[in-house]
Amino acid sequence: MVKPDGVQRGLIGDVVSRFEGRGIKICAMKMMKIPKELAERQYEEHKGKSFYDSLIAYITSGPVVCMVLEGDNAITVCRSMMGETNPQDAPMGTIRGDFALHTSKNVVHGSDSAESAKREIELFFNDYEIQKYQRIDEPWLYEGKL
């Protein structure tokens, strides 16, 4: 997800382009302003933490762009492309390392496990919004496919 600060700062294209260029397939994409109830379900693991209220205020503060991304080891690959939660720990070349300064405005969200991906995809997308298709470059991305 491109978070509200990423949208406001004109970073949608850059974020999408990094994933696309890496070979990660975009299976779904939409812009929305997350209703508070949905934000609370998205971030239920953080309920009770000191930053929870400000996190809900942040993620509902403006439009976001939600995506379903697919690829070999996509969760690990995409999380490493995002960089650490605290952008000051994120190396240059990562999204947060290149575009953010503070944890409270760290530009992107990404699922951290297969279970959380499944849960979050079901929260944000209907089945008919998620596309199955082949990218024409797949034989040139994946080992043993030529």
Ligand SMILES: Nc1nc2c(ncn2[C@@H]2O[C@H](COP(=O)(O)OP(=O)(O)O)[C@@H](O)[C@H]2O)c(=O)[nH]1
């Ligand atoms: N203000 C503030 N926000 C935080 C803090 N820790 C996490 N967050 C926010 O909550 C989001 C979710 O936290 P977490 O799941 O730990 O990190 P992520 O999976 O890398 O996004 C982060 O991306 C930040 O936007 C904190 O200590 N302070």
Ligand SMILES: [Mg+2]
């Ligand atoms: Mg997380």
